[in-house]
Amino acid sequence: MKIQIAPSILSADFGHLADEIKRAEAAGVDGFHLDIMDGHFVPNLTMGPMVCQTVRKLTKLPLDAHLMIDNPDLYIDSFAKAGADLITLHLESYHSGDKLSSALKRIKSLNKKTGICINPGTSEKKLEPFLAEADEVLFMSVNPGFSGQSFMPEVLPKITAIRKIYKGDIRVDGGINDKTVKQVIEAGANILVTASYFFGAKDYSAAVQQLLR
Numbered sequence: 001m002k003i004q005i006a007p008s009i010l011s012a013d014f015g016h017l018a019d020e021i022k023r024a025e026a027a028g029v030d031g032f033h034l035d036i037m038d039g040h041f042v043p044n045l046t047m048g049p050m051v052c053q054t055v056r057k058l059t060k061l062p063l064d065a066h067l068m069i070d071n072p073d074l075y076i077d078s079f080a081k082a083g084a085d086l087i088t089l090h091l092e093s094y095h096s097g098d099k100l101s102s103a104l105k106r107i108k109s110l111n112k113k114t115g116i117c118i119n120p121g122t123s124e125k126k127l128e129p130f131l132a133e134a135d136e137v138l139f140m141s142v143n144p145g146f147s148g149q150s151f152m153p154e155v156l157p158k159i160t161a162i163r164k165i166y167k168g169d170i171r172v173d174g175g176i177n178d179k180t181v182k183q184v185i186e187a188g189a190n191i192l193v194t195a196s197y198f199f200g201a202k203d204y205s206a207a208v209q210q211l212l213r
């Protein structure tokens, strides 16, 4: 599988968002990751559909909305309308499997791709009932909430286990940099999210090269 890089705009300079996106595109990134946080599901507040809509106008590359929120069902339609191409739901946001399944069906009915995500502390076995309905699995390799945290190697065997039984995209999010990337790819991931490593780099093309090396 081709390795793809999706910078999280969480660490971009929001005063110059249009420039940041242009520079990232010129560096050869494959899409943009939007970290949606509500201050309840995670202890941080970030952006909503309005920012997604803004980014939509700035790029044609795929946008994935990573919903770290309570009651994600209330916002699926808004993010679809705001131009997200893929909407990722946390397993931990749902108290019943049926509700998660219905939400995935709703995303599909809006002609968007579906993602399911688990926190570092959640067993990958819990993903299994939903794999057939998901275009992508997203593994958190930090506890969600903030960029700039250290990669948690505990996620590696979970990625390996799911890669054995799953043919879709596997994305990894948290603490990805030139040192941690190799093990993540070896474990079977094919899409890398990066916030602080990418947007902290002076030269975005060099950052992409380092990750793909």
Ligand code: DX5
Pocket (backbone or CB within 6 Å): 008, 010, 011, 033, 035, 066, 142, 143, 144, 145, 146, 147, 148, 149, 173, 174, 175, 176, 193, 194, 195, 196, 197
């Ligand atoms: C964490 C977010 C990540 C995070 C990644 O809650 O989901 O996307 O911003 O940041 P880095 O790459 O700095 O670990």
Ligand code: ZN
Pocket (backbone or CB within 6 Å): 008, 033, 034, 035, 066, 173, 193
């Ligand atoms: Zn994320």
